[in-house]
Amino acid sequence: MQPAQLTVIELTGHIIDSLTLAKVIDTIQAHQCEYQINDIRIGREKNDFSTAQISLWDGDSAKLNALLEQLKTYGANPVEETDIETVTCQQDGILPPNGYIRFNPPMEVKHQGQWLPVAREGQDLTIVIEPSGKARLIQVSALKAGDRLVAGKNGVKVLPTVGEMAYA
Amino acid sequence: MPSPLQENMPKTGPLQNTGKPHILMSPPDYFTVDYAINPWMIEGSVDRDNARRQWDNLYNAITQQAGAEVHIIPAVEGLPDLVFTANAAFVHDDTAIIAHYKYKERQPEEPFCEEWFRNNGYRTVTLPEDLFFEGAGDALKWQDRVFAGYRTRTDIISHQVITRETGLPVLSMELVDNRFYHIDVCICPLYDGHFIYFPGAFDEYGLRVIEANIPESKRVPVTAEEAARFACNAVNINDTVIFNKGSDRLAEELQSRGFQVIQVDLSEFLKSGGSSKCLTLRIA
Numbered sequence: 001m002q003p004a005q006l007t008v009i010e011l012t013g014h015i016i017d018s019l020t021l022a023k024v025i026d027t028i029q030a031h032q033c034e035y036q037i038n039d040i041r042i043g044r045e046k047n048d049f050s051t052a053q054i055s056l057w058d059g060d061s062a063k064l065n066a067l068l069e070q071l072k073t074y075g076a077n078p079v080e081e082t083d084i085e086t087v088t089c090q091q092d093g094i095l096p097p098n099g100y101i102r103f104n105p106p107m108e109v110k111h112q113g114q115w116l117p118v119a120r121e122g123q124d125l126t127i128v129i130e131p132s133g134k135a136r137l138i139q140v141s142a143l144k145a146g147d148r149l150v151a152g153k154n155g156v157k158v159l160p161t162v163g164e165m166a167y168a
Numbered sequence: 169m170p171s172p173l174q175e176n177m178p179k180t181g182p183l184q185n186t187g188k189p190h191i192l193m194s195p196p197d198y199f200t201v202d203y204a205i206n207p208w209m210i211e212g213s214v215d216r217d218n219a220r221r222q223w224d225n226l227y228n229a230i231t232q233q234a235g236a237e238v239h240i241i242p243a244v245e246g247l248p249d250l251v252f253t254a255n256a257a258f259v260h261d262d263t264a265i266i267a268h269y270k271y272k273e274r275q276p277e278e279p280f281c282e283e284w285f286r287n288n289g290y291r292t293v294t295l296p297e298d299l300f301f302e303g304a305g306d307a308l309k310w311q312d313r314v315f316a317g318y319r320t321r322t323d324i325i326s327h328q329v330i331t332r333e334t335g336l337p338v339l340s341m342e343l344v345d346n347r348f349y350h351i352d353v354c355i356c357p358l359y360d361g362h363f364i365y366f367p368g369a370f371d372e373y374g375l376r377v378i379e380a381n382i383p384e385s386k387r388v389p390v391t392a393e394e395a396a397r398f399a400c401n402a403v404n405i406n407d408t409v410i411f412n413k414g415s416d417r418l419a420e421e422l423q424s425r426g427f428q429v430i431q432v433d434l435s436e437f438l439k440s441g442g443s444s445k446c447l448t449l450r451i452a
Contacts (some may be wrong), residue, residue: 013325014339014340017376018377019373023342023373024272049328073319073342075318075340
């Protein structure tokens, strides 16, 4: 089997009420590509956006590319591979403004142009970039003032945990 | 460099609060069909004198029978579709999100419309080069939300701009039949919550969105024949509904629900894929 091509897509907007997320998932299933929903954040107020991030992979890159092209119509675009932004922890155990709670799937972060694996531990987590340059997922309660956290979603790639796949 | 538009544009200042609904129209002085960018367009088919008569009849129905105040954006030679002001922008309160047309034939309209709104006291929002959005042709307010179309002309990503700039939530609806290329040719939300729509223009997701948001008692579906006569492309001003002639069944149904219906012959504009709603833009 050829190595699977992995692409992470994201869609934002009123994707629940518009049934756009349902349409995207139905479309992925119709193409018989593998997928995993990495993250869904539901807007709380009526004018809040919801966001979903989904990993897609398939051994047939032509099939995957055709799917990706169709999903663009629904506003589901590949996540842009920008570098991360960071924010500094001001108080032990307290997530600073713009800090970001992560779920606990395997992840990599793009830091200074390099994708770094993120070591995993516990729940209620956030990513810290250590002075050594390593990325670590730690519990918010373990944060120390001065820690450098990854802010937001840019430059964060969530890797799927199910299915058969290989990375180039 | 001075704007080449300045001498053409009226300086009318912010809209006066007259207590009347305000509508933006543009006369068909240069209306023609010189290109075909939707399935209805027949090049070289327009009788311009007849188009002017029909446009005047619509103008009179809106001002004299429905009681709205019409503002005019002057026609511009070489921009035949400027007459379809519905596409110029999406307007909410003092914000006008200016259209960015998918087809290059209509893109020269954008600066004229942007300048009109700016000169009339609106905060204008323009879109990036790679994001297409065709104004109130693809975004219609219904109560506290917006029904917005995408795929044929408008990109779904542009719907986020509507929410960001106006605070209104948007229900994104894929338009699956290319004949109904804007959402304003397949739905018409009415002021009291009634909702005219052509079910054939949507997929199962779009129909479920309509069912989830519009009470059954307020839904007014139209037939394929009525939709092809642009019955959904209607102007609603309070309890008056104005649409192209030839949809008597719909007129009777709306009358039974308490509306006054005016049917106007707009056959010249149908040759370009537009009707009464396309010829108007509610701006206040």
